[in-house]
Amino acid sequence: MNIILLGPPGAGKGTQARILVDERNMIQLSTGDMLREAKDSGTEMGKIVADVMARGDLVTDEIVIGLIREKLEGDKAGGFIFDGFPRTLAQADALGELLENSGETLDAVIEMEVDDAALVARITARSTCGNCGEVYNDQTKPIPADGKCTNCGGTEFKRRADDNEDSLKTRLMEYYKKTSPLLGYYYAKGALTQVNGLGEIADVKAEIKTALLD
Ligand code: ADP
Numbered sequence: 001m002n003i004i005l006l007g008p009p010g011a012g013k014g015t016q017a018r019i020l021v022d023e024r025n026m027i028q029l030s031t032g033d034m035l036r037e038a039k040d041s042g043t044e045m046g047k048i049v050a051d052v053m054a055r056g057d058l059v060t061d062e063i064v065i066g067l068i069r070e071k072l073e074g075d076k077a078g079g080f081i082f083d084g085f086p087r088t089l090a091q092a093d094a095l096g097e098l099l100e101n102s103g104e105t106l107d108a109v110i111e112m113e114v115d116d117a118a119l120v121a122r123i124t125a126r127s128t129c130g131n132c133g134e135v136y137n138d139q140t141k142p143i144p145a146d147g148k149c150t151n152c153g154g155t156e157f158k159r160r161a162d163d164n165e166d167s168l169k170t171r172l173m174e175y176y177k178k179t180s181p182l183l184g185y186y187y188a189k190g191a192l193t194q195v196n197g198l199g200e201i202a203d204v205k206a207e208i209k210t211a212l213l214d
Contacts, residue, residue, distance in 0.1 A: 001024075001026070001078070001079040001107045001108075001212070002079045002080045002081075002082070002099065002104055002105065002106055002107055003020075003026075003079070003080075003081055003082070003106075003107055003108045003109070003110060003212070004081075004082040004085075004086070004095075004106065004108075004109040004110070004186070005017060005081060005082065005083050005110055005112060006109055006110065006111045006112070006179070006182060006183065006186070007111055007112035007113070007114065007197055008114065008116075008119055008171075008172060008175045008176075008179075009119060009123060009168065009171045009172065009175065010114070010118075010119040010120075010122040010123040010126070010168075011112040011113075011114045011119070011197045012112055012114070012122075012197050012201070012204060013083045013084065013112060014028075014030060014032075014083060014135060015135055015201060016112070016201075016204060016205060016208055017030065017081045017083045018133075018135075019201075019205055020081050020208075021081070024078045024079075025077050025078035026077065026078045026079050026080065026081050027071075027075065027076070027077050027078075027079070027080050027081065028081045028083055029068060029071050029080050029081065029082050029083065029085065030083040030084050030085075031059075031064045031067055031068065031083075031084045031085040031087075032083075032084045033133075034067045034071075035049050035053060035059060035063075035064075035067075036053075036160075039053065045063060048063075049063065053161075053162055054161050054162055054167065055162075055167060055170055056162055056166075056167035056168065056169070056170030056171040056174065057170060057174065058087060058088070058174050058178060061088055061090045061091050061094070064085060064087070064091060065091060065094045065095075065098075068082075068085055068094075068095065068098065069098055072098055072099075072102055072104075073102075076104075079107075082095070086179075086182060087174075087175075087178060087179045087182075088178045088179065088182075089178075089181055089182065089185060092182055092185055092186075106191060107191075107212075108191060108193060108211060108212060109182075109186040109191045109192050109193070110193050110194075110195055110208055110211055111183060111192060111193070111194045111195070112195055112197035112204070113194055113195065113196055113197050113198070114197040114198050115198070116172065118198055119168075119172065120165070120168060121139070122137060123163050123168055124163065124164070124165065124168070125137045125138040125139050125140075126159065126160070126163055127143065127157045127158060127159050128157065128158060128159075128160075129149040129151065129152060129154045129156070129157055130154060130156035130157060130158050131149065131152050131154030131156065132149060132151050132152040132154060134149050134150065134151040134152070136157065143157055193211040195207035195208055195211060
């Protein structure tokens with residue numbers, strides 16, 4: 001089964017993707033994570049994308065499609081979760097072709113609905129474990145008092161360079177201008193299901209489970 005998690009920054013795509021990976025042996029393909037890795041490892045591509053990402057602008061379609069193409073050639077396990085990709089209509093068309101060429105189908109597109117005020121609050125309170133990537137939130141899921149990650153025991157936590165109000169405004173604007181048209185695109189294909197992204201993590205998980213029809 002291959003699915004897309006669609007929604008604005010902070011909608012909780014990464015959190016739900018990690019659950020699906022654990023429970024269904026799916027492979028999370030987060031272009032945001034891939035680009036951050038390229039940036040941290042100092043590759044040529046990483047240098048090119050660093051400023052674009054820090055501003056909250058979109059990286060070129062060519063770069064992200066290339067990243068996804070490579071991953072689709074590898075292990076498929078329980079299927080792919082596309083998280084943060086596609087973000088433009090050109091990326092959506094490219095994904096359709098890539099899947100078709102490898103004999104794969106797109107089984108569901110799940111829109112995680114949230115409102116803008118909730119997004120700003122979530123993102124400016126967000127941090128992650130530097131070791132395993134577990135996501136924390138100052139209000140709803142604070143870093144434990146003993147300073148150790150509940151998932152791996154790691155003791156270093158970081159905030160993303162683009163999780164500040166200026167970049168967030170740009171990221172939201174990019175979402176509404178370039179990514180939200182994908183909702184109509186996938187609705188027309190009969191693939192779109194909406195879930196309420198504002199619920200508790202477990203409730204959102206349950207809604208996604210229903211959406212996946214099992
Ligand atoms: P967000 O929390 O904003 O959804 P991501 O981790 O998915 O963040 O992405 C962070 C940044 O990486 C984006 O603001 C953008 O600069 C870049 N990026 C990630 N995925 C894509 C994509 N599919 N197309 C273009 N740029 C992307």
